[in-house]
Amino acid sequence: MWDVLSEPPLAGLRVVEVGNYMAGPFCGMQLADLGADVIKVEEPTAGDLARRMPPLRAGESGNFARLNRGKRSLALDLKAAEGRDIFTRLALRSDVIVENLRPGTMSDLGLAPADLLRANERLIYAAISGWGQDGPYADRPALDIIVQAMSGLMSITGEEGGPPVKVGVSIADLGAALYGTIAILAALRARDRDGKGQLVDVSMFESSVALAVWESGEHFTTGEVPRAAGSAHKLVGPYQAIRSSDGHFVVGATTPRNWTAFCEALGLADIEHDERFATAAARQRAARELMPLIEAVTATRPAAHWLRLLRDAGVPCGEIRDYGEVFADPHLAARGFFTDLDHPVLGPTRALGSPLGLTRTPPRLGRAGPLLGEHSLEVLRGLGVADEAARELLARGVVATAAAAVR
Numbered sequence: 283m284w285d286v287l288s289e290p291p292l293a294g295l296r297v298v299e300v301g302n303y304m305a306g307p308f309c310g311m312q313l314a315d316l317g318a319d320v321i322k323v324e325e326p327t328a329g330d331l332a333r334r335m336p337p338l339r340a341g342e343s344g345n346f347a348r349l350n351r352g353k354r355s356l357a358l359d360l361k362a363a364e365g366r367d368i369f370t371r372l373a374l375r376s377d378v379i380v381e382n383l384r385p386g387t388m389s390d391l392g393l394a395p396a397d398l399l400r401a402n403e404r405l406i407y408a409a410i411s412g413w414g415q416d417g418p419y420a421d422r423p424a425l426d427i428i429v430q431a432m433s434g435l436m437s438i439t440g441e442e443g444g445p446p447v448k449v450g451v452s453i454a455d456l457g458a459a460l461y462g463t464i465a466i467l468a469a470l471r472a473r474d475r476d477g478k479g480q481l482v483d484v485s486m487f488e489s490s491v492a493l494a495v496w497e498s499g500e501h502f503t504t505g506e507v508p509r510a511a512g513s514a515h516k517l518v519g520p521y522q523a524i525r526s527s528d529g530h531f532v533v534g535a536t537t538p539r540n541w542t543a544f545c546e547a548l549g550l551a552d553i554e555h556d557e558r559f560a561t562a563a564a565r566q567r568a569a570r571e572l573m574p575l576i577e578a579v580t581a582t583r584p585a586a587h588w589l590r591l592l593r594d595a596g597v598p599c600g601e602i603r604d605y606g607e608v609f610a611d612p613h614l615a616a617r618g619f620f621t622d623l624d625h626p627v628l629g630p631t632r633a634l635g636s637p638l639g640l641t642r643t644p645p646r647l648g649r650a651g652p653l654l655g656e657h658s659l660e661v662l663r664g665l666g667v668a669d670e671a672a673r674e675l676l677a678r679g680v681v682a683t684a685a686a687a688v689r
Contacts, residue, residue, distance in 0.1 A: 290317030290646045295470070297378040298323060298369075299353065300360075302331045304426070304452055305410045305486060306382030307349050308459035313378070313466065314352030315636045315645040321376075321661055322350060322652065323369065326357040326682035329654040340627050342653075347625050348633045350651030356662075357655030357682035360391050364680045371665050373398045373405060377479075378466055382410040382458075385420050395481055405479040406469040410462045414485035424486055429454035433490035438497060441512045458489040518562035519569055520544070523602065525577045526585040534598040536562040543595040548579050548588070623650035653684035 295318040299310035314320040324330050332346045359365040373379060381388060388395060395407045409415055412424020430436050430448045440447030462484040469480055496516055497508040508516055513532065515521035523530040535544035545554035553575055559565045565572055580588055585601065592599040614620065623631040628650065636645040658681050662672045675681040
């Protein structure tokens with residue numbers, strides 16, 4: 283039995299998040315899962331734009347509720363002098379700021395990162411942007427699909443010779459958020475060592491290009507430009523989707539042992555030792571000759587038949603599932619991956635869990651994303667703002683609060 287501590291790893295740390303949609307909020311979610319007190323600062327009238335993203339129920343976005351779990355919401359007008367003052371006071375008492383605004387936006391508001399870092403030398407200011415805080419592209423707007431296109435990801439996704447296809451998930455946003463999380467944790471460790479914070483500059487563009495591990499190795503070594511190859515691996519084979527009588531399944535028979543077991547399971551002894559297919563790299567190069575020979579056999583029976591034979595033979599293989607099947611997966615259920623989050627309007631909200639399997643200090647899950655301004659009064663009181671002053675800020679629209687949060 284593991285000795286599970288009551289507090290997650292980042293308990294006691296305060297994070298201020300300013301951002302919309304995906305990259306900044308997903309980074310903030312990782313930190314909230316790990317126990318940080320994440321205060322999400324939002325525009326008072328509408329909040330994070332993701333609040334309007336469907337599916338909606340009773341005016342609340344199911345996507346927002348899941349993406350912003352574990353956070354507190356402070357609805358604060360940063361264009362007002364009083365709002366900027368409150369934000370500065372909050373920054374002085376915080377460990378991390380995460381924002382994914384266009385470079386210069388916070389400076390235009392009178393909240394320049396350099397000024398905040400000078401005011402709080404222990405502060406870690408993480409700016410996640412499309413292209414980085416400087417460089418020729420810095421002022422360009424960035425969306426996930428734009429970055430996927432310009433980073434090369436779309437050039438290697440889809441079928442060979444087919445039209446451009448983006449990765450199905452928002453990989454540029456999500457990748458930048460995860461790199462941002464890594465950088466923040468590294469900066470916290472450095473602060474433990476020397477007592478000083480720093481600026482963290484993470485771009486969606488560089489985060490996406492950084493994923494081209496195999497592709498960069500190929501290009502920098504040979505000069506070749508990688509292209510889309512459908513589900514197939516660029517270097518070895520067979521490592522791809524294979525046709526059956528009722529659809530497709532995937533196989534990775536690239537090691538000598540797995541290639542032998544694959545051929546035996548499918549009754550393809552005649553091609554196992556064919557010189558054209560002697561190595562995994564040779565099989566990839568000769569895929570146009572190899573795959574018709576394989577699919578002439580696999581197309582005769584359903585995928586479940588071949589998967590049973592291949593699994594019995596120890597060959598890596600799998601079904602191609604849709605998310606309806608994935609979200610009902612018995613293995614994920616057995617490992618407790620799915621969770622129900624509490625939400626004041628939506629009620630129990632089924633959500634994905636955290637893949638961070640910390641046995642002694644596990645992530646903290648339980649509360650769905652907050653209502654807009656749900657914790658405004660709570661945060662103001664924590665900053666020492668008197669109730670009378672808070673009511674005046676509410677009356678002037680500098681601060682907003684959810685009806686459910688009014689005491």
